[in-house]
Amino acid sequence: MAKYILRRLLIFIPMLFIVTIVVFTLATLAPGDPLTGQQLDPTIDPAALEERREALGLNDPPPVQYINWLSEVATGNLGDSLYFSGRTVQDLIWSRLPNTVYLAVFSLFITLVIGLPLGIYAARKQYTAADYFVTTFGFFGLAVPNFFFALLAVYFFSFQLGWFPAQGTQSSASISGLAEFLDRLHHLILPGLTLGLASVAIYMRYIRSEMLDVLSSDFVRTARAKGMTKGTVVYKHTLRNATIPIITLLGFEFGTLVSGAVVTEAVFNFPGIGQLFLTGIQNRDFPLIMGINLLIGVTILVGNLLADIMYAVVDPRIRYD
Amino acid sequence: MADDVLLEVNQLKTYFYMGGNVAKAVDGVDFTIKKGKTLAIVGESGSGKSMTSLSIMQLVPGPTGKIVDGAVKLSGKDLLKLSDKQMEKVRGNEIGMVFQEPMTSLNPVFTVGTQIKEPLMKHRGLSKSQAFQKGVELLKLVGFPRAEDTMKEFPHQLSGGMRQRVMIAIAMSCDPKLLIADEPTTALDVTIQAQILDLMKKVQKEFDSSILLITHDLGVVAEMADDIIVMYGGQVVEQATRRQLLKTPKHPYTVGCWKVCLA
Numbered sequence: 001m002a003k004y005i006l007r008r009l010l011i012f013i014p015m016l017f018i019v020t021i022v023v024f025t026l027a028t029l030a031p032g033d034p035l036t037g038q039q040l041d042p043t044i045d046p047a048a049l050e051e052r053r054e055a056l057g058l059n060d061p062p063p064v065q066y067i068n069w070l071s072e073v074a075t076g077n078l079g080d081s082l083y084f085s086g087r088t089v090q091d092l093i094w095s096r097l098p099n100t101v102y103l104a105v106f107s108l109f110i111t112l113v114i115g116l117p118l119g120i121y122a123a124r125k126q127y128t129a130a131d132y133f134v135t136t137f138g139f140f141g142l143a144v145p146n147f148f149f150a151l152l153a154v155y156f157f158s159f160q161l162g163w164f165p166a167q168g169t170q171s172s173a174s175i176s177g178l179a180e181f182l183d184r185l186h187h188l189i190l191p192g193l194t195l196g197l198a199s200v201a202i203y204m205r206y207i208r209s210e211m212l213d214v215l216s217s218d219f220v221r222t223a224r225a226k227g228m229t230k231g232t233v234v235y236k237h238t239l240r241n242a243t244i245p246i247i248t249l250l251g252f253e254f255g256t257l258v259s260g261a262v263v264t265e266a267v268f269n270f271p272g273i274g275q276l277f278l279t280g281i282q283n284r285d286f287p288l289i290m291g292i293n294l295l296i297g298v299t300i301l302v303g304n305l306l307a308d309i310m311y312a313v314v315d316p317r318i319r320y321d
Numbered sequence: 322m323a324d325d326v327l328l329e330v331n332q333l334k335t336y337f338y339m340g341g342n343v344a345k346a347v348d349g350v351d352f353t354i355k356k357g358k359t360l361a362i363v364g365e366s367g368s369g370k371s372m373t374s375l376s377i378m379q380l381v382p383g384p385t386g387k388i389v390d391g392a393v394k395l396s397g398k399d400l401l402k403l404s405d406k407q408m409e410k411v412r413g414n415e416i417g418m419v420f421q422e423p424m425t426s427l428n429p430v431f432t433v434g435t436q437i438k439e440p441l442m443k444h445r446g447l448s449k450s451q452a453f454q455k456g457v458e459l460l461k462l463v464g465f466p467r468a469e470d471t472m473k474e475f476p477h478q479l480s481g482g483m484r485q486r487v488m489i490a491i492a493m494s495c496d497p498k499l500l501i502a503d504e505p506t507t508a509l510d511v512t513i514q515a516q517i518l519d520l521m522k523k524v525q526k527e528f529d530s531s532i533l534l535i536t537h538d539l540g541v542v543a544e545m546a547d548d549i550i551v552m553y554g555g556q557v558v559e560q561a562t563r564r565q566l567l568k569t570p571k572h573p574y575t576v577g578c579w580k581v582c583l584a
Contacts (some may be wrong), residue, residue, distance in 0.1 A: 127384060216382070218425040224380055224418075226440045226491065227413030230405075240430050315430055316475045 001312060008305055019297035020073065025068050027290050033058050034286050036080045052180050068176040073294070079287035081129035083279065089291035092276060100272035103195065103265075105175040110278045117205030118248075121210035122204070124234060134204065142202035150194045157190060164190045165270035195261055199253070206249060210242040217241075227313025245316055251307025256301030259292070328354040328377070328506045329500055333391035335369075335376045346372040346386070354499065354548075359525070361546035361563075363539065363578070369555040370535045371421075375390045377533070378418060379408055395499065399442055413561040414444040417492030421504035423484035428478035433460075434472030437491050444495045459490040462527070463520055477545035482513035486520065493524050500525070500531045506541060539582045543567060551575050 021037035034060070035049050053059050057068060072079060078089035122134040158166035165171065167188050170180070214220060215238055223237040262274035267277075273292060311318045335347035347369045354360045362370045376382050376388050376539045379400065384523040393400045412418075427436060438452035439461060447455060453472065460468035463486040476484055485505060492500055502521065518541065525532055533538060534545055542549060542563070549566045551559040551574065559572040570576045 081389055185396070217352075218422050219422060219428040220421065220489075221380060222418075222426045223428065225412055225418040227409045227411070227443060228439060229409055232439075237428050237431075241428070317429055317477045 005309060008308060012301060012305065016212040016298065017302055020070055020294065021300065023290050023293040023297060024062075024069060027185060027286050028062050028065070032284065034284050036284065071156030075300065078291035078294070081285055081288050083283040083285040083288065092288065093273065093291060093295060095293040096271055096273050098277045099270065100258060100261065100265075100274065102169075102184065102188060103191055103261060103270065103272055106185075106192035107195035107199075107261075108253065110192055111199040111203055114196070116160075116207050118200070119204040120211055120234070120239070122208045123207070123215065126212060130163055135208075137202040138204050141197060146194060146198050147263045149197070150191070150264055153194055153223070154267065166190075167239065169239050169271060187302070191261075191264050191270050194268075195264050201250065206245050207242060210236055210245055213307070214238045214241045226276050240314060244311065247307050247310045247314065251303045251310075253305065254303025255296055260301045325355050327356045327396060328533070329392075329394040329463055330373075330377065331392040331394070333373065333393065334378055334389045335372050335381055335386060336389050337386045345555050347376055350552070350555075350557050351390075351391060352557065352560060353548050354531045354533055355532055356498075357525075357529055358547040359534055359545050360548045360550065361534045361536060361542045362540055362552055363536060363552050364552035365537060368552040370552055371503055372555075373552070374418070374503050374533060374535055375457070377501065378412055378416060380412075385476075403426050409441060410444070413440040413492075413497075414495045415497055416499045416501060417495070417497040418501045419485070419488045419492045419503065419505045423481050423488055423508060424486055427484055429476055431475075432472065433474055433476065433487050433562050435478070437472070437487070440491065440494050456490075459494055460487070462524070463487070463490045463493075464516075482509055482516065485509060485513075485517055488549060489517070489524060493528055493530075496528055499531050499533060501535070502539070503535045505534075507536070507538070513543075521545070539578070551578070 017096055033053070034056075035053060044304045057065060060068070069079070076090065078093070081087050081089055081092055084092060118134050120139075120320070122131045125131045157163050165187050170183055171187070175183060211234075215234075219244050220233060220237055223233050228237070259277065261270075261272060262278055265274035266278060273295070276288070277292045279285070280292065330350060330352050334345070335349055336533075337344040337435070338348055348371070350373055352360065353364075362373060364370050372381065377393050377400070379388065381388060388401060391401065395411070395415060400408065403411065404561070427433070434453060434456055437456040438447075438449065441447045441452040441455050445455075456472055456572075457468045460471050465471045465486065471487075474486075478485065489505075500521070505521070506517050509517060521532065522545070522580045524530070524549075532545070534541070536542060546563045548562050549560070550557050551566075551572065553574050559570065559575045560564065561571075566575065567579075570579055
């Protein structure tokens with residue numbers, strides 16, 4: 001097992017290199033450069049722009065630019081943001097990352113706590129009214145776009161009922177301790193539910209079909225023939241075998257949770273990575289875009305690594321040495 | 322009911338309801354199994370042999386399959402009248418079962434030990450360590466020399482024949498009165514088949530239990546059975562002792578079967 005993890009970590013390094021190449025290439029392939037927008041401004045002298053280009057190294061051939069960028073990245077410096085003047089990219093990311101992580105953890109919690117029990121329930125009651133109801137609810141959840149659900153949530157629960165704040169992460173910076181935690185949680189509920197409920201349907205349908213598959217397998221019949229209770233059969237013998245696709249899903253989700261909340265964060269004016277990413281794109285802030293892309297790439301790699309390790313933990317047949 | 326009868330099946334009917342159609346998988350089956358004896362059910366695929374055995378265990382695959390009528394009396398107690406909870410105490414405890422597919426019949430994510438300990442802890446109320454000891458004994462009985470190590474192994478580390486031995490050990494773990502073996506040797510190669518049949522005879526002697534053997538292999542029947550019933554289309558077409566049936570089969574279907582077998 002240790003050998004396997006070590007080997008996976010070694011594979012991690014070349015993959016990380018490939019991620020940096022892709023991130024850099026995509027940024028260079030995009031039309032224009034960080035100064036393109038300013039060319040339209042008649043008060044700026046084109047010669048001065050050209051001078052800045054030269055100073056920023058934007059006229060160097062791409063491989064040289066890549067090496068320069070990479071050597072800075074290797075030391076932990078992701079560069080200066082062009083839009084947020086005077087701030088480094090890593091500084092901006094660090095200031096937003098906690099909010100996004102809270103949101104991600106909370107929404108994932110919602111997804112799992114609602115999605116998995118519903119899916120298991122639907123599988124146990126296959127072809128009953130309850131199963132049809134849950135499945136229909138699942139399609140509904142898949143069909144309603146995230147932003148629409150977010151807007152509805154803001155309209156009903158913030159404006160009409162006034163139960164939850166419509167935006168932000170805190171109502172006041174002066175509180176601390178438990179009060180601060182509860183206040184943050186209060187702000188998290190609407191965006192967290194929006195984000196979490198969107199994935200509920202996916203997890204629910206996965207676990208339902210997987211449970212049905214496993215429930216009809218021979219070893220489940222053996223467990224029943226041994227006189228095991230329904231609970232033991234479902235939660236011990238079936239569930240563990242049915243979690244493997246869920247682990248795959250979680251591995252992917254891990255990366256998208258950091259990046260995937262762009263729309264939700266925008267609707268709730270939630271200062272997280274997604275919103276920062278959007279600002280970066282709108283303002284051609286190349287260092288910021290590349291920094292966040294790199295972060296997303298790394299989280300996806302880490303997510304897959306964790307998923308691979310989890311496979312081996314859950315299923316003893318999976319041994320990679 | 323006579324004293325020496327262990328299991329009595331009366332007019333058992335198990336139907337499958339699919340889209341308005343009714344498939345009568347078991348259609349009015351009667352038979353009895355005597356204590357310490359082996360009854361073989363023979364018949365072609367789809368004749369209802371397996372469904373008969375699953376009906377006795379009440380493991381008919383739902384929700385389409387249903388036991389619609391009949392009685393299954395184990396030592397005089399009608400199993401079909403028991404609640405789900407009561408039936409859980411019969412399965413694995415009073416009736417053990419071995420299935421056709423040893424490769425898929427054990428749970429791949431649990432060790433052999435975990436799976437053999439489960440019925441012992443549930444039905445016999447043994448502690449974990451007692452169940453482990455008993456498990457080791459059982460595995461030794463079914464022919465695992467290094468039983469302590471085998472307890473810690475996963476099913477995928479064992480061959481098909483070894484897995485079927487484990488299944489027999491699990492089925493016999495709680496000293497059941499009846500062992501149902503649903504084509505226990507069909508998926509195994511010939512030499513392993515002989516070993517498994519010998520093993521079943523051995524445990525039958527050891528535990529003084531009756532066996533309900535389901536098979537389409539007449540060689541196995543000739544080797545193992547005391548009594549034989551022949552099933553066709555969900556019904557029993559002939560019932561006799563082994564000697565009678567092998568020497569003077571009466572029903573034309575049985576005669577046909579024998580001809581095919583001897584050809």
